[in-house]
Amino acid sequence: MKNIFPIFLLLVCSLMTLGLKAKEGEHPKREFRGAWIQAVNGQFMNMSEARMKEYLTMMLDNLQRANINAIIFQVRVEGDALYQSSIEPWSRYLTGKQGVSPGWDPLAFMVDECHRRNMELHAWINPYRARTKGTTKVAPNHRSALNPERFIAYEGQLYFNPALKENRDYICTVARDIISRYDVDGLHIDDYFYPYPVKGKEFNDEADFRRSRASDRGDWRRENVNRLIKQLHETVRATKPWLKFGVSPFGIYRNASADVHEGSATKGLQAYDELYADVLHWINEGWVDYCIPQVYWEIGHKAADYETLVAWWAKYASNRPLYIGQDVNRTVRAKDPVTPELHQQTMKMKLQRQQKNIQGSCQWDAASAANNVGRYREALEHYYHRYPSLMPPSPFIDKKAPKKVKGVRLIDTNDGKVLVWLTAENKKKNPLDEPWRYVVYRFDAKEKVDIDNPANIVAITSNPFYKLPADATGRCTYVVTVLDRLQNESKGKKCKVKL
Numbered sequence: 001m002k003n004i005f006p007i008f009l010l011l012v013c014s015l016m017t018l019g020l021k022a023k024e025g026e027h028p029k030r031e032f033r034g035a036w037i038q039a040v041n042g043q044f045m046n047m048s049e050a051r052m053k054e055y056l057t058m059m060l061d062n063l064q065r066a067n068i069n070a071i072i073f074q075v076r077v078e079g080d081a082l083y084q085s086s087i088e089p090w091s092r093y094l095t096g097k098q099g100v101s102p103g104w105d106p107l108a109f110m111v112d113e114c115h116r117r118n119m120e121l122h123a124w125i126n127p128y129r130a131r132t133k134g135t136t137k138v139a140p141n142h143r144s145a146l147n148p149e150r151f152i153a154y155e156g157q158l159y160f161n162p163a164l165k166e167n168r169d170y171i172c173t174v175a176r177d178i179i180s181r182y183d184v185d186g187l188h189i190d191d192y193f194y195p196y197p198v199k200g201k202e203f204n205d206e207a208d209f210r211r212s213r214a215s216d217r218g219d220w221r222r223e224n225v226n227r228l229i230k231q232l233h234e235t236v237r238a239t240k241p242w243l244k245f246g247v248s249p250f251g252i253y254r255n256a257s258a259d260v261h262e263g264s265a266t267k268g269l270q271a272y273d274e275l276y277a278d279v280l281h282w283i284n285e286g287w288v289d290y291c292i293p294q295v296y297w298e299i300g301h302k303a304a305d306y307e308t309l310v311a312w313w314a315k316y317a318s319n320r321p322l323y324i325g326q327d328v329n330r331t332v333r334a335k336d337p338v339t340p341e342l343h344q345q346t347m348k349m350k351l352q353r354q355q356k357n358i359q360g361s362c363q364w365d366a367a368s369a370a371n372n373v374g375r376y377r378e379a380l381e382h383y384y385h386r387y388p389s390l391m392p393p394s395p396f397i398d399k400k401a402p403k404k405v406k407g408v409r410l411i412d413t414n415d416g417k418v419l420v421w422l423t424a425e426n427k428k429k430n431p432l433d434e435p436w437r438y439v440v441y442r443f444d445a446k447e448k449v450d451i452d453n454p455a456n457i458v459a460i461t462s463n464p465f466y467k468l469p470a471d472a473t474g475r476c477t478y479v480v481t482v483l484d485r486l487q488n489e490s491k492g493k494k495c496k497v498k499l
Contacts, residue, residue: 026353029454030487031389032290032323032360033380034070035063035369036124036248037110039093040077040132043367046096049104056106057113062370064117066377067385072188072248072362073110075178076125078132079143079160083107087177089139099139111183118437118460120391122186122246123178127171127228129192131158143170154195154203162194162224162276163208171228172235179239185485186244187236191294193225194276196269221276226287233287242432242485244289244394248325248362249279251295251309253316264312267303283320289394291317292362296327298334299344299351306344310351310358318357321392326361332374343374349384359392387454390439391487398432401490402482405438408495410468419466419495421480437483440466441492445475451492473499 037059044052060071075082080091080098083106089099094106107123114121130144133156138144144151144158152161160167175187195203205221214220229247236245250271256263258273262280271277282288293313297304313322326348336342352358363369369377393399403424411418419440426433440459441451450456459466466478476499479492 027387027454028353028359029387029389029452030359030392032070032321032362032392033066033068033385033389034072034122034292034323034360034362035068035366036072036362036364037074037366038124039074039082039091040126041365042093044082044106045093047094049102052106053109056110059366059370060113060117060119062372062377063366064119066369066380067388068119068363068369068380069389069391070120070122070185070362071110071114071366072122072124072186073107074124074126075107076174077129078126078135078158079130079138083178083182085174085177087174088143089141092135098135098137098142107178107182107184115183115462118462120185122188122244123182123184124188124190125175125178126192127189127232128160128162128194129157130160133157152204155198155201157195159195159203161205161208162221162228163205163212165227168228168231172231175232176235176239179236179243184243186246186289187232188246188248189232190248191250191271191275191277194221194274197274218273218276222272222278222281225276226278226281229282229287230285233289240431242397244397244486245287246290246292247279247282247288248292248294249277250275251293251297251325252304253279253293253312262316265308266305280316283317286320286396288320289397290321290323292323292325293317294325294327294364296325296330296364298330299347300334300337306348307351310355314355314357320396321359321394322357323360323362324352324358325364327364328368328373328376332376345374345376345379388457388460389454390460390483390489393488394486398484398486399488400433401488402433402435402484404490405464405480405482405493408478408480408493410495410497415467416470417468417472417499419468419478419480419497421464421493423464423482431485433484435482436485436487437462438464438466439481439483439489441479441481443477443479445477447477449477449479449492449494451479451481468497468499475499 081088082091090101092098094102111121151158233245236243252266252268254263254270254272255266295309297306299306331345332343334344336344405421408421423435441456442458443449476497478495481492482490
C-alpha cells in the first residue's frame, strides 16, 4: 500500500492537470463536506490559548486545502461549555477542572476562523450526557449539583433523565443561548440518546415509566426522545430561521431480524431498539434538517457492511439531506475488496456518490483527515474534493434565490486588477434574503458559460470584489453570483475581460 497508493494519486493528479473536465456527478457542485472536531477525547485539555489556537488553525488550514466546507465543533460534552456561558460551567476538557475559565472563547474563535475560510460552523452538543466516567467532581453551578433529582446514573456516567419535561426545556434553553449569541450555521447532536446498553445493567427509569402509565417501555422511551427532537427543532427555527438542525445517529437503524420491512441486512446494535432513537420518524416529520448516520464500518464487515448500510440509508432516509459519516482511520486500515494493495477510500467514495439521495459526507475525525492519515486528505484534495462545492439546498426552509449583483466591472488598483460589483438592496430586510457569499466563475474566451460545473469556480468570497491573479492574461468571461445563508444561488452577472 505504501508504494502503490502514491502512484494512484500521481496518476489521478496527472489526469486532472491535463485539463479533463469533471464528469456529471463525479465532482458535484453541491456537496456537504464536513469534519467533526471533538473535545471528549481530551485533545484540548490543559492546552494554553496560544497552543490551542495554533492547533485549530493548523487543522482548519489543512481541511481547507481539501475543500472541507463544514466543521462540526463539539461545544457541550457533559452539561458544560466550550464557550462563554452564564448557564453551564466551563468544560474540564479545556482546563482539566470543570468551571475554570480558560480565559478565552473557543467557539467564538472557531466561528470567525471557519467563516474566514468560507466554512460553515455547526455547534455540536450532547443533549443528555451530564458526566463522563473520567469526571469525578462537577462545578457548583452544574445542573446535576443544583437539581440532582433530575438525573440518572448508569455505569459510571450521569444522564439528564429523558422522561422529564424540565430537562427538555433546559436543554432547549442551552441550545437557544448558543445559537442566539453566536453566528453559527447549525446546531448538531450526536448518537447519544438513552445510554449505550451494558449487558445485565438496567437504566433506572422505572418510577417515571410507572407514572407515565405507558404500556410499552421502548415506545415510551422513544417518545421521550421524540419530544426533545421536536422541541429542539422548533427552538432552532424560532430563534434563527436559517439555521440547520442536524443529527448524526448510530449507523444501524434496525436489523432486518427486528423489522423485516425497514430493517437492514445487519447484525449490530440498533439505534431504534437500544438507544431509543427513531431517526426515520424525525426525518419524515421534518424535525431535523440533515442526517449524518455514522457508517463507520468497512466494506465487507460481517455484521455491518458499509455498502449495505449506505444503500439502506439512501433508500429510507432521503426526506431530508443525507450525508454519510466516514471513519478515516478505519477506512485506511481496511483493504480494498478488489485491489487489496489499496485501502477503501476510493471504493467508499464511489459507493457514496453512486447514490443520488446521498449529498455528501463527514469525516471522523477531523484531526485524522487533517493529518493526512493514509494519505486520505491528499486524495480529497487532489481528486474527490478537487473543486470547491456549495452546500446542498434546504428548500424546506427557504428556496428563494437572492437578487443578482449589479455593475460587475474590472478596475485597476495599486495592488493589481480587481473585479468589483454591487449588491442589490434587500428592501424588506429579511435575513433569509441577505447576501452571505459571492461565487466567481471564470471561462476562457471561446468556452461555453456553464456555472453548473464546479471546475469553473475560482473564488467563493464574502467580499464584493475578486483580485485577479497577477499572471492573468488574454480574453475571458467572469460570472458572479450571490449566495444567501442557505446557499440559494442567484442568477449570474457576466463581465467580459481583455487583459
